[in-house]
Amino acid sequence: MTGWPEGIRCTLMRGGTSKGAYFLAEDLPADPADRDDLLLRVMGSPDPRQIDGLGGAHPLTSKVALVSVSADPRADVDYLFLQVGVEEPVVSDRQNCGNLLAGVGPFAVERALVTAGEPQTSVRVRMLNTGDLAVATFPTPGGRIAVTGEAGISGVPGTAAPVLIEFPRGGGPLLPTGNPRDVVAGTEVTCVDNGMPTVLIPATALDVTGHEAPKDLEEAQALAGRLREIRLAAGRLMGLGDVEHTTVPKLSLLAPPRDGGAVATRTFIPVRCHTSIGVLGAASVAAGLRVRGGVGEGIAQLPPTGGRLRIEHPTGFLDVETDVAYGADGRPSASRTAVVRTARKIFDGTVFPRPADRSFRPFRS
Template sequence: MNDLLAIPCVLMRGGTSKGPFFLASDLPANTGERDQILLSVMGSGHPLQIDGIGGGNPVTSKVAIVGPSSVPNADVDYLFAQVRVDQQLVDTSPNCGNMLAAVGPFAIEAGLVPARGDKTLVRIHNVNTGKLIDAEVPTPGGSVSYLGDATIDGVPGRAAPIALSFMDAAGARTGQLFPTGNALDIIDGVPTTCIDCAMPMILIEAHSMGVSGLETSAQLNADKALLARLEDLRIKAGERMGLGNVRNQVTPKPVLLSRASSGGDLNVRYFMPHQCHPSLATTGAVGIATACISDGTVASLLIGKKTPPLQLSIEHPSGRLDVRLSEKDGKIVAGILRTARRLFEGQVFAKPAKQIDCAA
């Protein structure tokens, strides 16, 4: 008899990320047992995740857990888990907006939400942050369609568009847009903006760190002195933001800002937090755009404060990401276009918890 655990799973690309999607009912309710299974599934603790299905990179070591909504006015619950590549750690403190793009299609095809006409609106409750996000999924003929003409930088080819609307993303972790009470803080002599909007982040002008902000991800990842300094600032910012000791958390995320070089509004390099993202996190884009319309932030001081409604174009290492900002009932709504694709479905095999080497 097979002594491994067989768990139903769908591998999906969401935006510029990729990872397994599970129904909540197929995983243990106990958090510790669930996390041990995720570590085994992904193969964490090895740089290549050779004993699992993770891709050896933070953007391909992500997990989505989806189930019926536990709150009113939502269709489904979505719990995101960032599974560390190099360590046996599972962090469920942040949301992931790229994986979020695949939640709607997954929920419809899993029978959690019925298709409604040519486009189906799926209201998603992100369990990590308690926030609601609307996803508009193409469902011509009552079935999810992944084929279309939409393109997003960082993903080759074309696909069906999925429109995401983040409803009042401010205070996702801390309950405050600026958890330190300030739009601008000086940490170790460096002007920073500690912002919590869709994702807790620390925004820094690139020149303050001795770089231009136009470097490639590989160049920045090779700058060990820069990475060490960013980590030191991140840990100190986490304390100021009320997040406690963030050494084993992936938030807040450090972000380097500079002036746009290719016709956009702003150029960014987003860290995850110990590697530079090859493009840009969707949640990161929401927070960065919100900083651009807020007085006194590193972003608005760099490019001049913007006023909604507007569309901001944020340049990143793989191209650009556009964010539409508007106001509804006195709150900011951020809209982003993403794509997704179902890659395979079946069973993934995990070691029983007692067989997992937690020292790997």
């Protein structure tokens, strides 16, 4: 083979506290296996440094967003999130990513899938991973996407234009097991899904404080074994089946807040400790804290009325507006969830994947 491989138009964006490659779905192969093989070569996987691709050697920077015009009358665009493995040839569509979601609306406007409004634009997004809906609203003065603004989020230097993301009430149960508490692998937990299947665990139940640095938690071998045991058992209990090769459910350790928030968290994806917290993971934590009888009782410090909860994480905090209501059947549901994120276009151009290696095929999960 001579010359460069065929290039693909790509936009690299930071969305919230993640970074990923955004593509129009029509620019990639329709066959999932061929698409995943291509994305592994684009991101430089499998390789711990992802030295030969766009990936940043961490799950938070090895992500892909596929965007297309939606056929659903409730949405303007469809968004498929793909988590690309770093050290393994794995591409997973088993979860959403609320951080990359922050960039979907601006990307859709830039690629002319949606016409910008004045002074702001709202883009209705259908998240294909779960079928859930979201509305992203961001400033577009003069019909152009605002590049600067005063919104700051922990884990990202500086400020930028805000992207308000609102999630309507989901169709699935907030408590997938039907219980505010379950005993999983000998540990009391709360299994919750407010956009992201998440297992809430009191940090002290795993013999840690929940305030440790992510690196220290990752190096604790005994903790890793306990977390794996809980995740595999909780996955089955939550109706997710065998989660050995998936990144859901997330595991969030809960500890008393230290900086004026509602709770301190340490979240695993699935074995790497998140340096902050995902948007949908935080939404699930916030809703789970409002469930009567959940494991957050006695740990979290909640305001007397509903509304905004500040979720502390290793590099700061994430504010989530959430309310939980109980129906006539006594089951809780999240009646409203909203967060503010920011996004920034880093480059828009052509990415050249490394040549195909037929010695392996990607493992899909």
